[in-house]
Amino acid sequence: MEILTSMAIIVVTTIFILLSFALYLTIRIFTGKSRNDKRYTPVHATIFDLFFHSHKLYDYETEIARTKPTFRFLSPGQSEIFTADPRNVEHILKTRFHNYSKGPVGTVNLADLLGHGIFAVDGEKWKQQRKLVSFEFSTRVLRNFSYSVFRTSASKLVGFIAEFALSGKSFDFQDMLMKCTLDSIFKVGFGVELGCLDGFSKEGEEFMKAFDEGNGATSSRVTDPFWKLKCFLNIGSESRLKKSIAIIDKFVYSLITTKRKELSKEQNTDILSKFLLESEKDPENMNDKYLRDIILNVMVAGKDTTAASLSWFLYMLCKNPLVQEKIVQEIRDVTSSHEKTTDVNGFIESVTEEALAQMQYLHAALSETMRLYPPVPEHMRCAENDDVLPDGHRVSKGDNIYYISYAMGRMTYIWGQDAEEFKPERWLKDGAGPRICIGKDFAYRQMKIVSMALLHFFRFKMADENSKVSYKKMLTLHVDGGLHLCAIPRTST
Known part of the structure; x- marks a missing residue:
């Protein structure tokens, strides 16, 4: 009986606290x-x-x-x-x-x-990070390095999709892209061969899942007036966020420790090494926690936005097959290739910087995708x-x-009566003013290389033409439940 009485008191007290909190919020709202x-x-x-x-x-x-x-x-x-x-x-x-x-x-x-990464801060910290990152993005060394990494990743992605295409099985394209872009940003940003796409890194996959979970839980704070109470009680989305951050921190701090040991042993072209060298000038302020925050912010920009945009891009091409074929023809014209080309590495070699610059319709189609499905849906x-x-x-x-x-991207008073239609002939710029996306060219380069490689060798269609595709509410616009596609070989790869 005493136990039941105690439980009843706890339940009544909890309900009273919640109702009192809701009443307090309501009074504050209308004041x-x-x-x-x-x-x-x-x-x-x-x-x-x-x-x-x-x-x-x-x-x-x-x-x-x-x-x-x-x-x-x-x-x-x-x-x-x-x-x-x-x-x-x-x-x-x-x-x-x-x-x-x-x-x-x-x-x-x-x-x-x-934390205190570039997407979450203002003032001097924002200026410092932006100055260093924008300088790195502008260097020829990083440009050449990233170009090489992106071409290698695209070639590997073609190989994986070829297996599904030959077997006739469907696959989650978004999940594959998330692993691919995570591998790429870890190589370019942190100088690490992660191997998520190959399935070689269980820790990397756990980190990716934890980060996506944390992304969603953080996004829910914008619309959840009770998130601080959940955080205090360690329940719901806040409990999941706490568990995710523990996994994230363990992985990232291990990476920082490893990179510090390697710093003096080799020539480093990655972004993290530059920040580590910079931190030696100001170890008190640029400590491991600060470096951890920088890593996660670079990862948001390099993994989530690119993979999400490419996922929506392929979705739009499946819904608009004529646009898909028009891009394929542009690829053949620009690279002087034809549909019987079967050498993946040979084709990737033809995707030069000059070729990327000529892919104007592809660029427009990517921009049109981001008009309707922007990587960051609101700021x-x-x-x-x-x-x-x-x-x-x-x-x-x-x-x-x-x-x-x-x-x-959907307003008729901005785009006209056909605002909801997918028309690559028009495109939406990414950002404006002092906070304009400093990795814009970097992102377009990766998306173009991957798109050209995949579309040259495969025709894509939805695994279920009647399925309804929607977004998952996160800081970045992911496809909810993944994007399940089928790939049909254009050649005998």
């Missing part, structure tokens, strides 16, 4: 947000509404943006403003760049996973001071403002 002031963006709902629509968040935001390009959700501490108006985006990213930071909410949301900034957006709406100091890349 001092200028709800009826027409100078501010119109209020659509509260943060709870985002929570209830989190499984289809970007489509939900897109539907609102069709009639209200800029709108607002109320939350306990500040207003959450969302915009699909390109004038506002330019204002935030370029015109008034210094008034919009990651802010305390963005920093706290990302801190456990990405958050925080107003450092009161401001007025170009559309006339006021922003208060401390307000969070999100520009919705996913919605912007």
